[in-house]
Amino acid sequence: MALSPYKSLELEKPAEYQLEGLEIGVTSSCNFRCNYCCAYKRNDGESLAAPEIIRLLEELPDLKRVRLSGGEVTMQYADTLAVVAYCGSRGIQTQLNTNGSLLTPKRIGELEKAGLNAIHISFNYLTAESFAAYYQLPLRFYDRIQDNIRACSETGFHTVLETLLFKGTMNSLNEIHDRVYELGARIHEIQNSIVMPHTGWQGILEERELKEAIHGLIARRREGMSLFFTCIDRFAERLDFKEGPHVHLTHCIEGKTQLHLHGNGDIIISELCHPVVIGNVYRDLSLRTVYQNRPKPLSDFLNKLPCPAYDSLYSE
Ligand code: SF4
Numbered sequence: 170m171a172l173s174p175y176k177s178l179e180l181e182k183p184a185e186y187q188l189e190g191l192e193i194g195v196t197s198s199c200n201f202r203c204n205y206c207c208a209y210k211r212n213d214g215e216s217l218a219a220p221e222i223i224r225l226l227e228e229l230p231d232l233k234r235v236r237l238s239g240g241e242v243t244m245q246y247a248d249t250l251a252v253v254a255y256c257g258s259r260g261i262q263t264q265l266n267t268n269g270s271l272l273t274p275k276r277i278g279e280l281e282k283a284g285l286n287a288i289h290i291s292f293n294y295l296t297a298e299s300f301a302a303y304y305q306l307p308l309r310f311y312d313r314i315q316d317n318i319r320a321c322s323e324t325g326f327h328t329v330l331e332t333l334l335f336k337g338t339m340n341s342l343n344e345i346h347d348r349v350y351e352l353g354a355r356i357h358e359i360q361n362s363i364v365m366p367h368t369g370w371q372g373i374l375e376e377r378e379l380k381e382a383i384h385g386l387i388a389r390r391r392e393g394m395s396l397f398f399t400c401i402d403r404f405a406e407r408l409d410f411k412e413g414p415h416v417h418l419t420h421c422i423e424g425k426t427q428l429h430l431h432g433n434g435d436i437i438i439s440e441l442c443h444p445v446v447i448g449n450v451y452r453d454l455s456l457r458t459v460y461q462n463r464p465k466p467l468s469d470f471l472n473k474l475p476c477p478a479y480d481s482l483y484s485e
Pocket of ligand 1: 363399400401402421422423439441442443475476477478479
């Protein structure tokens, strides 16, 4: 399968800053309680219905891609499906970020038919026991998620399995990669663990551990698999990271070409590491105008380009 067009926005360093991508937290509700979760105001009861999302997207004629997330996005499935279909009709690439537990064969088929381009599912554990212990969930969730991954892998959309590279996964990363392959997914995304100022989560790796894990995985890459590494672009050279066929470095587009929209209308620079509100679609001007006006928190961010992933490894 060719490289996902959805990903192309991250593969080149943004030469100029234009709003081309939007992440939408369709619902803040989630059926998981991951301790590394970066969700802004998780479970605050806020959500966005499809007609409202579509109204907001109509104001963004230059949008190239939309990521639908949460909370757990499939907890508001009907709205999610309607937005995917709308985006498909406009040629906007869509990705669903989900924990995969609430998918069903019927839903997967409907999403494919609606024109979904990619599904992104977290995958960090090799056994039902370790999964259940970490997430404090019943064992049966693990098999259900794996079944759903297999079903997604047989569709026409891209299935991306993301592994968070942290203390809990660094020693099993290669085996996790093998499992990703066996489940049928052909894109394995490695999210570097980062300090999230708003959650206080601290399970990040040291530089030596990060370097060993990355190089070990690149050497192990299974034939036909694409690897994407996220949140290491600022210090890739220091890690001696080299891109190659099927080994990709994603460039940080947060705040530069992508913003995040929360269910209460808040516009955020980056949910992942910089959850600073720069406006609200119900109080302020349109999302496009807010972005073009470069409110001070956004212009400060774009001038200084702070990066907690870099700072946690290299700041004094
Ligand atoms: S600024 Fe945030 S999202 Fe961007 S690379 Fe750094 S940690 Fe990752």
